[in-house]
Amino acid sequence: MGKASGSGADRQRCGSAAGAVPALARQARRNRDFLADARHPLCRRNGRAVSPLYTWQDARGGRARAGEEAAGESHASLLSRLSGSSVYSGYGSATHSYNRENGLVPDGAASLCTIGDYAAMRLCGACEPVMDATQAAAIGLFEPETGRFDEDVIVEAGMEPDLFPRVAAAAEEAAVGRTNDGIPVYAAIGDSQAGFIGGAGIRKGTLLVTIGTGAQIALYSGERVLAEGLESRPMPGGGWLLTGAALAGGKSYELLERFLREAAELAGGAAPERLYSRMNEAAEAELDRLEREGIKPELTVSPSWLGSRSEPEASGSITGIREDGFTVPGLIAGFLQGTVDELLDMLAPLPAGLRAGIARIAGTGNGIRRNPAMRRLLAARTGLPLRTAAMTEESAAGAALHAAVMSGLYRSHEHAMLAAGNAGGQLEG
Known part of the structure; x- marks a missing residue:
């Protein structure tokens, strides 16, 4: 998926999601060219994509890291070792690790997200993705006990914690915003x-x-x-x-x-x-x-x-x-x-x-x-x-x-x- 376009000005619409109107929730589809537990486009601060969509089939996170000190260790293996949990080659964190090392992170990138997060954000013209815990687990380096990404591991692996999105901690936080018709939009689930x-x-x-x-x-x-x-x-x-x-x-x-x-x-x-x-x-x-x-x-x-x-x-x-x-x-x-x-x-x-x-x-x-x-x-x-x-x-x-x-x-x-x-x-x- 390349850069996405939307109609109207970008606007933040994160009011209450309660109401009698029908609600929308997205799921990151495991279908054809993109997969749900797969990955992210990177977004600017205005909520527009600045990268392609990377799926788990891309698997670049399984490639060896550069440098003699890496000794052939892959990006996924590095993150698995540092976090003590399994991070597979197609996970978003492993993909991002590879992209960062190889200078492939676009200028102006403000946040990574899944395709479902991006779709929800664009539906209501929001500027910041809201990620459900079910999606965060598929990115990797997510700690369910704290509801946060492991910033210590992210920093140790040479990545930027600020690029990992906010994870909704409660139902009211999962409201991304509303459509032009006033329909509440909730964070995508896995x-x-x-x-x-x-x-x-x-x-x-x-x-x-x-x-x-x-x-x-x-x-x-x-x-x-x-x-x-x-x-x-x-x-x-x-x-x-x-x-x-x-x-x-x-x-x-x-x-x-x-x-x-x-x-x-x-x-x-x-x-x-x-x-x-x-x-x-x-x-x-x-x-x-x-x-x-x-x-x-x-x-x-x-x-x-x-x-x-x-x-x-x-x-x-x-x-x-x-x-x-x-x-x-x-x-x-x-x-x-x-x-x-x-x-x-x-x-x-x-x-x-x-x-x-x-x-x-x-x-x-x-x-x-x-x-x-x-x-x-x-x-x-x-x-x-x-x-x-x-x-x-x-x-x-x-x-x-x-x-x-x-x-x-x-x-x-x-x-x-x-x-x-x-x-x-x-x-x-």
Whole structure:
């Protein structure tokens, strides 16, 4: 995203957000070219962008720092070491560290923010971004206990504390301003949190599994839990959202579809237009065969084609290949099973009590919604009923429900989730 334009003069409009008019809240979308837990444009003091939008896929924070004293350490590794918490290569703080060292911070930059923060600011012509704690956690170096960014680490890493935005400490502080029509605008919330509010239906005991372009799991906890491979981020209204993300997700299926299409062309034919549907049907037929014969799949697929957040250089693999087991349906089913296993294996480090409290699975994303075989594998692996969310565009729905809570239409996020009726939907298993 380049420089943004707006209509009218820039103006500060940070009055009360209470009122009977509908409210707006943004969520930083995990969609296409920008991602929610990804990063920031830099803004001038007049609230206008002076930089492109950097997403987590840019990953420049994973590059080695300059100088012999760095000894090949990346910017993300430096910030992780100094803060004692995980800072990944795509986090905004790691991206900014790289940009500062390489002279890429534009003159006149006054604050960094996420794309959701910027959109909220521009909606009401504000000059300063207001960041929700759910977004601050995705920038990195945020201390949930104090509600502030760790200035000591920021300074030690050679960055400027003043460029890190103010984080709203209470509901009334989350009001960014009002639109020209008087509609209150609230600080953007994280895409993962918005997706959970819009897709889980029931807050406690629901494991939300999302498979789209990427893939992730999300589980609510009343207390902060630190577990290897999982992030613990603040939830609107209190509590924590434990998330684990796989970079490939639906890209694995896309990779396989492209391979099969090329194979068909190499054989002198043409792949069908609806190849994904044919793949889904083949996977279901393979699962039926395995069930009838009482055997397990022979192929084991590790879908780390794009690496992982903790190991960017990791690669995928296909093992267990035997003469009678290397079939196209077996390969398709193996890819789906690999995606399911990669996600659900992330639950292993959780405390036993929290794992035992999972009572239901909610599925979102086209990789689940449009693929019966994927739903079947998720239900089989967990032994729990899986429901696809009744609403599509769950993150947008969650942002709307959050705005309704902030404006007083619902007394809590849990009440809003239940009132939205999203505990229904298609049942699998």
